[in-house]
Amino acid sequence: MHLIGFLTGEVLVIGDSGNDLDMLDGHWKFQLATVLNAEQEVKESVRAHGGYVASQPRSRGIIEIMGKMVFKKGKI
Numbered sequence: 892m893h894l895i896g897f898l899t900g901e902v903l904v905i906g907d908s909g910n911d912l913d914m915l916d917g918h919w920k921f922q923l924a925t926v927l928n929a930e931q932e933v934k935e936s937v938r939a940h941g942g943y944v945a946s947q948p949r950s951r952g953i954i955e956i957m958g959k960m961v962f963k964k965g966k967i
Contacts, residue, residue: 903960906933922960926952
């Protein structure tokens with residue numbers, strides 16, 4: 892599926908709280924990630940749908956996610 896010119900698998904979504912669960916449920920086939928300090932339910936959902944849970948909280952977690960999922964894959 893295309894989403895604003897991108898395939899949904901090319902879109903990385905990062906969430907950390909319950910209000911993010913709709914985009915982290917795997918329905919849209921986004922690449923999923925969350926940070927260490929995310930709510931437990933969010934981490935469980937991300938893991939259940941093959942996403943990445945960072946080993947660091949907050950902004951350090953975002954940097955880790957970007958390094959693992961964007962830069963090392965040659966996306967940027």
